[in-house]
Amino acid sequence: MTRTEHQAGQLRLVNLRLATQPDTLTELLIEDGRFVAHLSERATAPEVRDLGGHLVLPGLIETHIHLDKACIMNRCELSEGTLTEAIAQTSAAKARFTEEDVYQRGARILDQAITQGTTHMRTHVELDPGIGLIGFNAIRRLQQDYAWAISLEICVFPQEGLLNNPGTEELLCEALENGADLLGGCPYMDDDPHGQIRRLFELAVRYDCDLDLHLDFDLNPLGMTVPEVVRCTLEHGWQHRVTIGHVTKLSALPPEQLQETALAMAEAGVQVTALPATDLFLTGRDATHNVPRGVAPLPKLHACGVRCSLSTNNVGNPFTPFGDVSLIRQANLFANVSHLGTPEELARCLAWVSEESARMIRLPDYGLAPGCKADFMVLDAATPATVIAELSQPLMAFKAGRQSFERTPARLMGG
Known part of the structure; x- marks a missing residue:
């Protein structure tokens, strides 16, 4: 499998939804592999990823x-x-x-x-x-x-x-x-x-x-x-x-x-x-x-x-x-x-x-809150319940803030 690399350090995820507020678009900030409340000032600007309104859940x-x-x-x-x-x-x-x-x-x-x-x-x-x-x-x-x-x-x-x-x-x-x-x-x-x-x-x-x-x-x-x-x-x-x-x-x-x-x-x-x-x-x-x-x-x-x-x-x-x-x-x-x-x-x-x-398994720092490890996935699903009800496939996942894979959704060719 080919690894998907991006600039290490800071990442700003925008236009996403969380399980706690599935109807509200929000953002998440990642620095050095962990979620943070605020990004520190650095010489280079953080990478910005638009997640298209999709649901983000922990891995x-x-x-x-x-x-x-x-x-x-x-x-x-x-x-x-x-x-x-x-x-x-x-x-x-x-x-x-x-x-x-x-x-x-x-x-x-x-x-x-x-x-x-x-x-x-x-x-x-x-x-x-x-x-x-x-x-x-x-x-x-x-x-x-x-x-x-x-x-x-x-x-x-x-x-x-x-x-x-x-x-x-x-x-x-x-x-x-x-x-x-x-x-x-x-x-x-x-x-x-x-x-x-x-x-x-x-x-x-x-x-x-x-x-x-x-x-x-x-x-x-x-x-x-x-x-x-x-x-x-x-x-x-x-x-x-x-x-x-x-x-x-x-x-x-x-x-x-x-x-x-x-x-x-x-x-x-x-x-x-x-x-x-x-x-x-x-x-x-x-x-x-x-x-x-x-x-x-x-x-x-x-x-x-x-x-x-x-x-x-x-x-x-x-x-x-x-x-x-x-x-x-x-x-x-x-x-x-x-x-x-x-x-x-x-x-x-x-x-x-x-x-x-x-x-x-007593896994520390799990979740999407500041301080947690940035291990998460992105899904095209309305709520956590629909993930299970509709067998939603993850569109992408990240480990310590680095993207590990990406799935291209099926596209209908008729009409």
């Missing part, structure tokens, strides 16, 4: 994706479409991964994500004795090479198990000591899921890092591990530093139990990421009729005070054989399956891929 945030195993469907055979098959097929394909292979596939996804308005991404990276640090080293290179357009946060985790897989913990520790940002987990891959959870908390405390766990990924309400995560969070004082992804078991709980669980999660500051594309594709396959939707019930969790986000998870592999890394599309999909349609509900879906995601 989108991908809170849960797997760059290292993206775009491998041509190496896999899909017959059952189950989680078990996805894990087995991906594990077999992973045995042939090389650093350059992971880099190229990850770059392909990053190119797409940038043009979808994403400016920050948390990617999970698998570590185990089979793959070693191959995926991690490739993603570290991508982190550096794509910093001009997207900030990449690396979460290392044991997809193949931790306690059952000797040598994995040493690799996780090595990665955390060499640039990984946080630690993930996959408790259902160990014979003792609670034991993995407890060990991950011990490691998180040792390395003073956040946790992001794949959890309770089926539709059987029995055997839920969320209570153990809540208990460990409170025990270690890790409130608002623990995120759990998938958690589709929550969708199978009766209302009273769901509310009790959600209130406990809110009190402990345990956060939830829903991954609708993957969760809809993999779950409910044993149902012959009235197939369940099987997606974490974010509206009910949000109402109880749980911090929430939406994300992509996988693209082009047995977990999710499709996708274009559009968080707006994920938010629209979630709105559809969750019966969300009012302007307020649609705006909240957008928040779950933007400002609420920023809160979840």
Whole structure:
């Protein structure tokens, strides 16, 4: 992808609309990569960009994706479409991964994500004795090479198990000591899921890092591990530093139990990421009729005070054989399956891929206010709600005040 360069320093954006005042044209000022209230005096005049009355929103945030195993469907055979098959097929394909292979596939996804308005991404990276640090080293290179357009946060985790897989913990520790940002987990891959959870908390405390766990990924309400995560969070004082992804078991709980669980999660500051594309594709396959939707019930969790986000998870592999890394599309999909349609509900879906995601990953200086990093996108949409309702595509995006891409709108040729 060709980078769009402009003069660094000062930029004045005019003729634009903000979500807080969608009917009023205004301007934004940028200096040295951040929004400012006033530009300082300099020898050269600031660059001025007319945004044609379009809507400006902060850049989108991908809170849960797997760059290292993206775009491998041509190496896999899909017959059952189950989680078990996805894990087995991906594990077999992973045995042939090389650093350059992971880099190229990850770059392909990053190119797409940038043009979808994403400016920050948390990617999970698998570590185990089979793959070693191959995926991690490739993603570290991508982190550096794509910093001009997207900030990449690396979460290392044991997809193949931790306690059952000797040598994995040493690799996780090595990665955390060499640039990984946080630690993930996959408790259902160990014979003792609670034991993995407890060990991950011990490691998180040792390395003073956040946790992001794949959890309770089926539709059987029995055997839920969320209570153990809540208990460990409170025990270690890790409130608002623990995120759990998938958690589709929550969708199978009766209302009273769901509310009790959600209130406990809110009190402990345990956060939830829903991954609708993957969760809809993999779950409910044993149902012959009235197939369940099987997606974490974010509206009910949000109402109880749980911090929430939406994300992509996988693209082009047995977990999710499709996708274009559009968080707006994920938010629209979630709105559809969750019966969300009012302007307020649609705006909240957008928040779950933007400002609420920023809160979840503790991203500082996010937004359009003076002092915030100038990471933003421009859309031809009337309001935040219509962005989700109409699947608006970003026209351009900026990272630290530098334009990262531009999309030319379609033009009708008839008449």
